[in-house]
Amino acid sequence: MAHIELRNVTKKFGNQTALRNLDLEIADGEFFVLLGETGAGKTTTLRLVAGLEKPTEGQVFIDGVDVADWGAAERDVALVLQQYSLYPRYTVRQNLEFPLKSKLRRVADAEIAERVARVAKTLRIENLLERKTDRLSGGEMQRVSIGRAIVRNPRVFLMDEPLSALDAKLRESLRTELKNIQMNLGQTFLFVTHDQIEAMSMGDKIGVLNNGKLVQSGTPNEIYNNPKNTFVARSVGSPPMNLIDGKLVDGRAVMKAASFELPYAGANGAATEGRALTFGIRPEDVRVESGAPIEAMVHDIENHGVEKILTLRVGETTLRATVPALTDVAIDKPVRFSWDAERVVLFDKASGDSLQHSA
Ligand SMILES: Nc1ncnc2c1ncn2[C@@H]1O[C@H](COP(=O)(O)OP(=O)(O)O)[C@@H](O)[C@H]1O
Ligand SMILES: [Mg+2]
Structure with missing residues (x-):
């Protein structure tokens, strides 16, 4: 010992x-x-x-x-x-x-x-x-x-x-x-x-x-x-965490390249408003469901038995989503997604440091 x-x-x-x-x-x-x-x-x-x-x-x-x-x-x-x-x-x-x-x-x-x-x-x-x-x-x-x-x-x-x-x-x-x-x-x-x-x-x-x-x-x-x-x-994580550039505007995560936005649930102080950020979102926290706010194209589907890993495209942005195997999707067809706003991790874009840690 x-x-x-x-x-x-x-x-x-x-x-x-x-x-x-x-x-x-x-x-x-x-x-x-x-x-x-x-x-x-x-x-x-x-x-x-x-x-x-x-x-x-x-x-x-x-x-x-x-x-x-x-x-x-x-x-x-x-x-x-x-x-x-x-x-x-x-x-x-x-x-x-x-x-x-x-x-x-x-x-x-x-x-x-x-x-x-x-x-x-x-x-x-x-x-x-x-x-x-x-x-x-x-x-x-x-x-x-x-x-x-x-x-x-x-x-x-x-x-x-x-x-x-x-x-x-x-x-x-x-x-x-x-x-x-x-x-x-x-x-x-x-x-x-x-x-x-x-x-x-x-x-x-x-x-x-x-x-x-x-x-x-x-x-x-x-x-x-x-x-x-x-x-x-x-x-860590496979596929790895999605890292998407954007900024916070009035409690919304606004994605630069893709011009889409989703709610962000974390602290939303003056320090983060409008600042260049990277949004970290695990593939299992991306939800693919009809009626969700954002439309994406399915670029790729990997079957892993119990689940599928999707590569989604919104404009220039790609993100991965881990979804149940029975989710109805097809390559080059549109789907709608949201994410678990509570689980988003925010990073300062310039330094790459998590705001949760430096705060
Ligand atoms: N005996 C040595 N002489 C010169 N450079 C070394 C020696 N041992 C390790 N290094 C260098 O130190 C760095 C770390 O090596 P190492 O500890 O073997 O890394 P890892 O095990 O994570 O692959 C590397 O850049 C390696 O080239
Ligand atoms: Mg070694």
């Missing part, structure tokens, strides 16, 4: 800045997901916590102790990577035993056997224990890699996109499994990914990293419903 804190951490590689003034706090027993695109600084963050890199500025704390002088072994963290690092000519059992057989640890044989059995059960790989690891599927190998981390009982689990090399179906099932394992162990997980669905479905908390900077940190709900800026708004 461990509490992790990065305080004002900057990491430079030569003249390349990988992380800038990063403040990050992960509670004991929390599943924290760092979400960011390639190059955002995710791996660097993990390596700093693991003790494989030193910050250029700032400090890393584990359980309140500045670990600047601690090597990787002393920090007692387990790092699981996207590329499994198993010993190919050995069995699953041997691979699970290795971390416990180090001279430093001196774990008794009986305890090794017991821990391996427990981990194998947790990960449902009991039937694979005597198999050579080069005979395993990708999903099985990744389970064994995770097993190698768990068997050591480290203070913290650091996971660097461990599911990204797997196919979609397996990724989905391992997502659930990993989340269950974390809940059962009650351990601190710092999991990094570029996959917003992983972040939303697994994280107790999500930190959104952009270009070495933490843009927002919060629960999946906060990140989804109250994004701090348009970058975060675009980072």
Whole structure:
């Protein structure tokens, strides 16, 4: 168990800045997901916590102790990577035993056997224990890699996109499994990914990293419903939030390009009246129904079984709407829509910052 804190951490590689003034706090027993695109600084963050890199500025704390002088072994963290690092000519059992057989640890044989059995059960790989690891599927190998981390009982689990090399179906099932394992162990997980669905479905908390900077940190709900800026708004949700330029006039959201307007339910002070804004509206909050105030053309329809994702056109503006599968629509035919005025998020157009946050 461990509490992790990065305080004002900057990491430079030569003249390349990988992380800038990063403040990050992960509670004991929390599943924290760092979400960011390639190059955002995710791996660097993990390596700093693991003790494989030193910050250029700032400090890393584990359980309140500045670990600047601690090597990787002393920090007692387990790092699981996207590329499994198993010993190919050995069995699953041997691979699970290795971390416990180090001279430093001196774990008794009986305890090794017991821990391996427990981990194998947790990960449902009991039937694979005597198999050579080069005979395993990708999903099985990744389970064994995770097993190698768990068997050591480290203070913290650091996971660097461990599911990204797997196919979609397996990724989905391992997502659930990993989340269950974390809940059962009650351990601190710092999991990094570029996959917003992983972040939303697994994280107790999500930190959104952009270009070495933490843009927002919060629960999946906060990140989804109250994004701090348009970058975060675009980072989660599929399809992403509609972002439409316009302004507020007398409590109406007036869309510039399309010259349509709809009610806006939020605070409508002098600060927002007439100012250039971006209206953020989630596709599931767009309502397609006859009698709604605005007409749009259906440009595209994607079927997703239980629902359809429509691309609507109003003049030059396109927006996406997630509607029930039975909604009667056809490409190039008109429909009428409104939106859930209560759920609109307003951003300052120039800065992209949410008015809900800066207010
Ligand atoms: N050892 C290194 N030497 C030079 N640049 C590095 C090194 N490690 C990472 N970087 C740079 O730091 C930035 C962040 O990298 P990284 O932490 O690997 O991002 P991510 O894991 O989010 O893809 C990138 O621009 C990358 O090129
Ligand atoms: Mg990386």
